[in-house]
Amino acid sequence: MQSCIIGSGTPDSRYIASPEFLATVSYLATFMEFPILTYGAYCITFKTPNKMGSVKWLMFNLHFWSSLSDLVISCIGIPFILLPAPAGYGLGFVDAPRLMTYCMATLLAAIAASVLALYENRFFILFDQKSRWMAIRKPFLLFIFTIVPLVFLPPVFNTPDQETSLQIVLRQIPCQSPDTYKNRKIHVLLLDMSIPLVCIAIATTILAIPTITFCALIFYNLTMLKKRINSEKAMEAHKKFAKALTIQSAFLSSVVLAPVLVIRWIMVTHHHDQALNNFVFITLSLHGVGSTIMMIYISTQAIL
Numbered sequence: 001m002q003s004c005i006i007g008s009g010t011p012d013s014r015y016i017a018s019p020e021f022l023a024t025v026s027y028l029a030t031f032m033e034f035p036i037l038t039y040g041a042y043c044i045t046f047k048t049p050n051k052m053g054s055v056k057w058l059m060f061n062l063h064f065w066s067s068l069s070d071l072v073i074s075c076i077g078i079p080f081i082l083l084p085a086p087a088g089y090g091l092g093f094v095d096a097p098r099l100m101t102y103c104m105a106t107l108l109a110a111i112a113a114s115v116l117a118l119y120e121n122r123f124f125i126l127f128d129q130k131s132r133w134m135a136i137r138k139p140f141l142l143f144i145f146t147i148v149p150l151v152f153l154p155p156v157f158n159t160p161d162q163e164t165s166l167q168i169v170l171r172q173i174p175c176q177s178p179d180t181y182k183n184r185k186i187h188v189l190l191l192d193m194s195i196p197l198v199c200i201a202i203a204t205t206i207l208a209i210p211t212i213t214f215c216a217l218i219f220y221n222l223t224m225l226k227k228r229i230n231s232e233k234a235m236e237a238h239k240k241f242a243k244a245l246t247i248q249s250a251f252l253s254s255v256v257l258a259p260v261l262v263i264r265w266i267m268v269t270h271h272h273d274q275a276l277n278n279f280v281f282i283t284l285s286l287h288g289v290g291s292t293i294m295m296i297y298i299s300t301q302a303i304l
Contacts, residue, residue, distance in 0.1 A: 017274035019080045019181035023091040025282055030075040033289045037067045040292030058121055062114035063292060069107035070288025072100065073281060079104065082176060083266045083277045085169040087188040089180055097187040098156060105152040105199075108256065111287070112207040113144050119214040127221045144206065151203045155189070155196045165191050173272050193267070247294060255290050259283045 015021050040063055048056045073079065077100030078091035090097050124137060165188035170176060180186060190196065259280045266276070 012274055014275055016278060019091050022080055022278045022281070023078055023181065025278075026074040026078045026091070026285060029282070029285055030071065033070060033074070033286075036289050036292055037063075037070065041067070054125055055118065055121055058114070058118045062111065062118060065107055065110040065114050066291035067288045069104070069111060070285055072103050072107060073287075074285035076100070077104065079281055080181065081277055081281070082169065082173055082186070082272070082274070083263065083280075084270045084272060085172050085188075086190050086193065087166070087169045087186055089184040089186050091181050091184075095184055098159070098189060101189055102152055102156050106149055109148045109151060109203050109207065110145075111256070111291075112203070112211070113148050116144060116207055116211045116214070117141055119211055119218065123214045123218050123221075126218070144210075147203075147206060151206075152196075152199050154199060158190055158192065158195055160188055160191045162188055172270075251290055251294050255283065255287050 041060070044056065044060045044063055048059065052059075076092045076094050077097075079088060079097070079100060080091050081088035088097060089095070090100050092100075094100060120137065120141065124133065128134075166186060168191065169186070169188055176186075262276070262280050265271070
């Protein structure tokens with residue numbers, strides 16, 4: 001394991017690796033993001049075109065979970081995680097690392113479920129209102145939103161002995177400074193990674209596969225529709241819709257998937273660089289603003 005990026009086994013003295021840096025940037029981000037998040041909620045609620053009435057509250061649902069996730073990461077919890085060790089402490093208003101970790105994971109799952117519901121709605125409205133899917137879709141969506149708060153519960157109830165596990169973590173990262181932010185205690189979330197990895201695999205299977213399927217079906221049907229439709233106005237509307245979907249997919253890949261992949265790389269390689277850890281969670285905390293901008297864009301397309 002690479003204990004310290006600066007070497008020599010001494011604490012990393014860089015400001016960007018400190019909890020003070022992460023807390024400062026997170027609070028500043030919250031201060032700048034709150035007006036944008038509020039404006040996004042206003043636009044979706046009062047400015048969404050009537051033609052998009054069928055998707056209006058699905059857009060608000062996605063905006064709500066994205067905004068809440070943003071606030072949890074950048075204000076309420078602010079996780080200072082000592083990756084690759086599954087341990088750390090919170091810098092935010094609520095000093096409850098285990099609860100905040102569960103909330104962050106569950107909120108990301110809620111965002112994924114909201115995106116899935118949005119794709120499913122677009123597919124159903126545009127192409128599939130007279131098939132057997134009409135009878136199945138509501139139980140399917142109920143199952144999806146029921147599984148969200150349950151899938152990450154097992155790690156919460158698998159708490160290791162803190163005194164013993166903390167010694168193991170400190171041996172893994174000997175350069176960890178004994179001082180913590182406002183004297184908060186380092187909390188070891190878990191030592192056995194098998195349970196959270198299983199939970200992640202289950203969540204990915206349940207949420208990602210249907211989303212990709214609906215996305216593929218939408219673009220496939222748009223391609224087929226292009227061959228049959230003669231109206232330029234109708235085709236232009238469908239092209240704008242496809243563009244909005246592309247922006248949505250690209251955003252989720254860059255702002256959510258990229259940090260998750262970096263975390264996965266850190267865990268596999270046992271690489272410890274606290275500055276990198278800080279920037280991973282700063283990037284994740286920008287999800288709310290990015291999602292707001294994305295939703296405002298989609299709401300302007302007025303596509304059914």
